[in-house]
Amino acid sequence: MRHARQHGGDHWPTRTSRNRREGGKHQASSPRTRTVAHLAAATPALPVLLVVLVVLADLAGGAGKIWLPLLAAGPALAAATSRPGGVLGVGGLAVLLGAALGIRHGEPAGELAAVLAALVAVTLASALASALRGRRERVLAAVRSVAETAQHALLKPVPSTVGPFQVAVHYSAAAAEARIGGDLYALIPTPHGVRLIVGDVRGKGLPAVGTAALVLGVFREAAHDEPDLLAVVGRIERSLARNLGYDDFVTAVVAGYPEPGRLEVVNCGHAPPLLVRGLDVVPVEPTHPAPPLGLRALSSQAPSLQVLPFTDDDQLLLYTDGVTEARDHGRAFYPLAEGLSRHLCEDPAVTLAALHRELLAHVGGRLHDDAALLLLRKPPAVEAADPVAPLPGPQATGADDGRPATRRAPHAAPPTDHVQRIRVVDDREGAV
Structure with a gap:
């Protein structure tokens, strides 16, 4: 809608040119008509309704000096909802109606002039406030566009199918205006099988985003180069050790699918994944807990x-x-395993959409921390196609010269004219 409003004025020159071709009367009145029409189109309905209600209350109540100052509420409300043109339109309407009411009730000229001057001042101030609000909205829109571009570059969209898996991802940043946070995920096919990572950077804001970018960059390179999944984790650890502070770290789960039926998982201080097998939802607890990435130097594990x-x-x-630390009004955590069991289906995207809706309902509408969900499903393998049925027995082609008959599939297309001509030549050569 903002795009349409910015380009709405481009239609006026065309209309003016057409009016000029139709006659001088339209040409003389077109600028005034254009201004009035522009103000009418930009004038908001709710502030105008408020002005009309004040006028009706004045007419019903009698003396107007009590009600006239309330006309300033119209342009003041328009400043919060309209562009400057709409504010000026509402303010102009309020001034005209105020003057008419003052004259109708016989208000002293000095008092009426003071009231109208106040209406004009409120209208101008409201128009200025509307202009400043519009400028801030454009700046915010530009910032959000840059943040969204950065998110797409950092957290690249994951296709619905990666290798043998169906995949769905849902990411929600706590700062809705920023569209990006400290949680990270990636899933890529490599020569060593499909590999993925889901992690959480300590902290928030731009430092967390920078750390997430570092982890994802190293993971994408190492996942292609290293045949061993532990070697991938080791490269991420060494990179973080060189670039993070002493109190910074990243919890993460790195997984790989190197061959059919075999899933490898490395958990570095992160929440255990949930494995769904049949109707059972089981957390994959690490057999040997390890510290988060960036803290290995402080632990022997x-x-x-x-x-x-x-x-x-x-x-x-x-x-x-x-996700798991989201609380409701009673400070109860969201039961993710139970929610997954309730909404489980064969389409990961549908499952995550239902989980996210339930999560928002649990917290009352807005998350207070970044939340990422990545669901991986191994669909049944496609059954092999039926083998081609053997061709029927030999069929005579009408040749009595002792040559073997041509065998053709029952529904095969007839030979083209070019092929038929070649066969005629061959028959003649055989006869010779």
Whole structure:
């Protein structure tokens, strides 16, 4: 709608040119008509209705000096909802109606002039406020556009199908205006199988976004280069050790699917993924807990590789703590495993959409932390196509010269004219 409003004035020159061709009367009145029509189109309905109600109350109540100052509420309200042209239109209407009411009630000229001057002052101030509000909205729109572009560059959209998996991702930033936060995810096909990561950076704001960009950049490179999943985690750890502060870290789950039926998981201080097998939803607790990425130097525990069977119809949900730590008005956490069981279906996108709606209803409409959900499903393998039926027995082609008959599929297309001509030549050569 904003795009249409910005270009709405482009139609006026065409209308003026047409009026000029129709006659001098239209040409003389077109600028005034254009101004009035523009103000009428930009004038908001609610402030005009408020002005009309004040006028009706004045007419019903008698003396107008009590009601006339309330006409200033019209342009003041228009400043919050309209562009400057609309504010001026409402203010002009209020001044005209105020003057008419003052004259009708016989108000002293000095008092009426003071009231009208106040209406004019409120209208001008409201128009200025509307102009400043419009400028701030344009700046905010530009900032949100840049943030959205940065999000698409950092958290690249994941297709609905990656390798043998159906995939769905849902990301919600706590700062809705920023569209981006400290949670991260990526899922990419590599020569070593499909690999993915879901993580949560400590902190918020631009520093968290920078750390998330660093982790994703290293992961995308290492996932293609390193055949071992632990080596991928090691490269991320070394990069963070060089670039993070002493109290910064990243919790993450890194997973890989190197061969059919085999899922590898490395958990670095992150919430355990939820494995769905049949109707059971089971958390994948790490067998050997490891510290978050960036803190290995402070602990003697190293990440370990956990191998799980992952076959047809199995699903794996990875998430961040913005989901499990979401609280309702009674300070109760959101039960993610129970919600997943309620909304589980064969389409990961439908499942995540239902989970997100329930999560928002649980917290009362808005999350207070970044939240990321990534659901992976292994659909059943497509059955192999039926083998082609054998061709029927030999069929005579009408040749009695002893040559083998041509065999053709029952529904095969007839030969083209070019092929028929070649066969005629061959027959003649055979006869010779």
